[in-house]
Amino acid sequence: MEPGSGAAGERAGERSGPGEALLLGVRHHGPGSARAVRRALDAARPRTVLIEGPPEADELIPLAADENLRPPVALLAHAVDEPGRSAFWPMAAFSPEWVAIRWALEHGVPARFIDLPAAHTLAWQRETDEHPEPPGPPPGDGPGVGAGLRDDLRVDPLATLAEAAGHDDPERWWEDVVEHRGPGRRDPFAPFTAIEEAMTALRETYGAEGGEWDAVREAYMRLQLRAAQREFGDGAVAVVCGAWHVPALRRRTALTADRALLKGLPRTRTDLTWVPWTHRRLVRAGGYGAGIDSPGWYAHLLASPDRPVERWLTRVAGLLREEDRVVSPAHVIEAVRLAETLAALRGRPLPGLSETTDAVRAVLCEGSDVPLALIRDRLVVGDDMGEVPATAPAVPLQRDLDRLQRRLRLRPEAAERELELDLRKETDSERSRLLHRLRLLGVRWGEPAVSRGSTGTFRETWRLRWEPELSVRVAEAGVWGTTVPAAATARAEADAVAARGLAEVTGLAERCLLAGLPDALPTVMQVLADRAALDTDVGHLAQALPALVRSLRYGDVRGTDTGALAGVAAGLAERIFVGLPPACAALDADAADEMRRHVDAVHGAVGLLEEAVGPERGTGLHTRPHARLRDGWRAVLRVLSGRDSVAAVVRGRAARLLLDGGEVERDEAALLMGLALSRGTPPAEAAAWIEGFVGDGADGGLLLVHDERLLGLVDGWLTGVSAEAFTDVLPLLRRTFSAYETGVRRSLGELVRRGPGERSSVLGADSGTAGFADDLDAGRADAVLPVVRLLLGLDGEQLNDTDTDTDDQLTTATT
Structure with missing residues (x-):
């Protein structure tokens, strides 16, 4: 009623x-x-x-x-x-x-x-x-x-x-x-x-x-x-x-009229609670935002009933001093006077945010708007985030998350911050698992970032920022379970069954290992094995293999048994080896470029798979020997590099991977390039081969800088292209060479400008430019050995026979 x-x-x-x-x-x-x-x-x-x-x-x-x-x-x-x-x-x-x-x-x-x-x-x-x-x-x-x-x-x-x-x-x-x-x-x-x-x-x-x-x-x-x-x-x-x-x-109004308006309204069962909010969320005008331009300023006005302008400018001065800007009390006094004068000129009884901002720009920031961006971010908006007591109603999953946050000392904060984790430490390992489990549940509190100073699998970096909408995502995820591990396990199993492609399932397997969900792996692995057996698309298999192989590396650091993954990964690799050469034939430009990316991904995955499987651990698909994986992939690359029906960009990439792996000498690489750039090859196809061989990064440019023969082949081919064909291949070449760093492009331009007769002097030792000589220069290599040993942690150790061998290897490598 x-x-x-x-x-x-x-x-x-x-x-x-x-x-x-x-x-x-x-x-x-x-x-x-x-x-x-x-x-x-x-x-x-x-x-x-x-x-x-x-x-x-x-x-x-x-x-x-x-x-x-x-x-x-x-x-x-x-x-x-x-x-x-x-x-x-x-x-x-x-x-x-x-x-x-x-x-x-x-x-x-x-x-x-x-x-x-x-x-x-x-x-x-x-x-x-x-x-x-x-x-x-x-x-x-x-x-x-x-x-x-x-x-x-x-x-x-x-x-x-x-x-x-x-x-x-x-x-x-x-x-x-x-x-x-x-x-x-x-x-x-x-x-x-x-x-x-x-x-x-x-x-x-x-x-x-x-x-x-x-x-x-x-x-x-x-x-x-x-x-x-x-x-x-x-x-x-x-x-x-x-x-x-x-x-x-x-x-x-009539009471009956009001009741008539309410009659027949739709309704649904609801739960309500208090949740933390943030000043930054109040700024947003859309969604659940309030459209407040300056919540930090508003909070200051309410908390400062007397002398709000003086107190505000004092806070601004403190922030600027923290950023190593010179701000004295005299600056603050002058800014207060200017703000009051502006308010009087504009007919306002007291200075507002616009007057104080103008005063800060003129006096404290010396007319620059750059510090004002910091002031707006830190003070005018602010990173304030509310708190809610544990007695507030919440879904069971939210209570379990609150408990884990307190135990792991991961307090939700409105400001974005980076969290460095060392997975060899128990607390950091648990933090990592929690963040990965929340991502599985759609609660994206943390986003993985590139770790600085280390590429080891024991190191993780996260960017954390708690948004109020994540409370909704937690409530929504509550249908999967009452605790974070149970909910993440149920969600992973459901996602595996509903996955549309093989790559989705392998990615899910990787995420389950990262999240430490062993109970979900049997279901995921069964779906993975079924999908892998039925999928005949080499592109799909190539997409799936890298994530699956990366998962094998997590066993040592995270204490997870990844043995079941090895068999599936090895099986996928074998099917890719067989199906890749036919799949690289008769491709248009876009499909060929996508296939080149697949080749790169498989190349990296095979190297990781060799390390993960190890040499001769048992027999069968579960533990393919080290040599068979390596030799099988090298054979595939040789087929790709020498078969005319394969797309040119894939042939070029295969030749480059063989060269990098030491499978072909530079003379043979020059021969392959010479054949690809011969007069009988259409210019567009030759340009695609060059993109595959030296494209995607500065390393290809450095190869041309240091190898006069390869650069001469490219230069000779390019100068011989007709004007009509040059217009057609220019976009592809520009895309290839624009990926190089500025210094690499400058060096290539200088080498081309000097011409074939002058390049040797540029590449020679006398010129001071790095290059390849006929013999190793042991003296130059010995000069950098102390630094290399220091970087490797060998500095100060007593030399023995092993150290001598190490020095010999370092000398060869540095030369």
Whole structure:
């Protein structure tokens, strides 16, 4: 039964309005509104406070008195049967709604939410496909005072009033025109009277309907207001809501008409809780953001009732000093004076953010906008993130995640930070598993990054940043289990069965090993074996092999048994060896380039597979011998490099891989290049061969720099290409050589400019340029041995026979 129903309700409110209730129309997330609300409540001393928000959250209001509930926070509502369908009601310390809740708790006054229940809001989302989020305040209200029918009013009605008054900042207009007026200081209710009159005029001008959603919400709020008036009396009720809704709540309407609007609304089962929020999330205008430009500044204004400009500029000076910029007290004093002067010139009673920013730019930043970006990021926006007590309701998975975060000392933070992990340490290994498990569940708290200074498998680097929406992802993942390991295992098994391609399954196997999910591996491996047996596409097999081979390397570091993977990986490699040469024939340019990437991936995977399988560990596919893998792949590369039907870019790449692996000498490589660049070869095909041989990075360019024969072959072919053909092959050549570093391109240009007769002097030792000589220069190599030994950790050790052998090897390598 709706509030106000029954015979008594009919007699008391059939044609009655809200009477003399104290309606406090506010600007959402406005510090000026927050201060005004507190002053008005202190003056009126109501017996109950009604607040715009979902009524299902009434039982969560007492948690706001917990010292461990620290804003910014948000009310999160999600559908029980569909956790991904959710809505947020964010509140910061400077939000009028939060101030009203805290005032009620401090004075022992009941506080209630009176907006349309979240059960209807989430159901409305489902049925209104063209509006993923309802157009009304929270979750879609933004920083304004309420939603209206027109797009400009939906963003912020106060902005319309401020623009009409010639102000570019709605919050500054509110401060200057309403709060800082003389009568407003003496009468705590004057600001709300003025803003109600303005909203009434706006609704009369632009239409009072506000759309179907607003009409339904306002009808429900009127019913709740009537019920509170009957319970506490007309003059004992205070309402804190968006100012746009105040005229609608003040208007006298029929009780039956309001009930008729609410009849037949869709609804769904919902759960609500408090979740941490961030200042950065308040900045965003879309999604669940509030569109606040300067939450850090707003928080400062509320926390600094006296001398806010002086305190703010002191904080700015401290930040700049931390960044090693010279800022003295004299700078701060001068900046304060300039901000006050600008405010006087612009007709404002006090300096605002625009005046302080202009003063900071002119005085503290010496006219540069570069430090202002840092000030905006660190102070104007800020990295503040709220906290929620453990007593707040949560799904079991969230509680298990909270427990793991505390045990592993991984506190969620709004600011992005890098986390270096050494997987040889137990705590770091557990942190890694947790982050990988969360990624499997779709909770992307951490993103893997490239480790600096080490390429070993025992080192991991993560970039961590907690976004409020991750709380929704955790609730959504709760359907898979009540603990993180159990949920991740169930999700991995389901993903393996639903995977569309072989590469997806091998990638999933790798992620299961990274996440330490041995219980999921049997299902994943069975699906992998079935898919691998049925898939005949060499491209798919080549995509799948690298991830599978990488997984084999994790056994030693993570203590995971990867023996079952070795057999599948070896089987895939054997099938690739057989099917790759035919698959590389009759390809167009795009398909050939993709196949070249597959060849590179398989080449790297075979090298890792050799290390993972090891020499002669058993027999059969599970443990292919070292030599057979290596020799088999080399044979495939020789076939690819010498078969004319193979795409030119693949032939070139195969020849280069053989050269790098020492399988062909430079004379043979020059012969292969000479054949590929002969006059009978079409220019486009020859250019593709060059791209395959020397493309994809600076190493190909260095090869040409150091080998005059190869460079001469390329140079001779290029100078002999006709003008018409040159126009056709130029884009391909430009793509090839543009990948080289600037220094490599400069060296190649210098060599080509000197011509064949002068290159030897450039490449010779006398010129000082690195190159190849006929004999090893042991003296030059010995000069760098101390540095090499130091890098290898051999410095200071006593030489013995083994060390002598090592030095000989180092001499050869460095030469």
